[in-house]
């Protein structure tokens with residue numbers, strides 16, 4: 001299986017990332033992608049991160065740069081056990097793809113029950129499409145509950161390629177998530193979480209975990225441009241009716 005869309009990338013606007021959007025395009029071309037989602041961090045992660053206007057103004061960017069499709073996204077911070085997020089809903093409606101995840105600067109690692117409650121609540125938010133790096137070992141989670149909830153809501157759980165190097169100890173958790181996702185028919189996404197242009201489209205370890213679990217192209221929302229388009233179309237309709 002070859003992945004056509006990278007659903008998780010950061011540009012210099014994320015402050016601890018090092019490439020411009022045009023450089024990210026170079027990475028996408030190098031790895032022969034059809035497109036990528038720009039998913040800067042939500043404003044609560046770090047001082048100086050983009051104002052919410054940054055996200056509403058993403059509409060000025062062209063939908064395609066040098067043959068690479070550019071999707072507007074965000075990686076929000078889950079702030080509390082009720083699934084509170086760090087960008088008001090009126091900004092989320094401008095975005096093609098909304099990820100939310102747990103980060104230590106915004107959500108202190110808590111008990112398994114509390115961490116699980118936070119993820120379940122985020123999944124219930126009609127604007128959230130995907131949970132980023134749920135395999136992070138810093139946050140013990142009841143994976144069975146989270147996978148079942150994501151499957152019920154038609155949302156995706158990410159197998160994050162950077163987790164295998166940056167979030168040590170993610171391996172077994174990601175394998176568990178992939179195995180359960182296959183079992184319950186839960187959607188997954190495979191993101192590079194690139195913070196440098198050359199990593200856009202780098203999926204080696206994450207994709208191996210996905211393939212080992214027997215997850216097929218249909219359960220991986222970003223395997224093809226068509227799959228991703230179909231996923232976004234359905235989610236857009238669901239957001240509207242919510």
Ligand SMILES: [Zn+2]
Pocket residue numbers: 075101103132133
């Ligand atoms: Zn993250």
Ligand SMILES: [Zn+2]
Pocket residue numbers: 008010075193
């Ligand atoms: Zn990220």
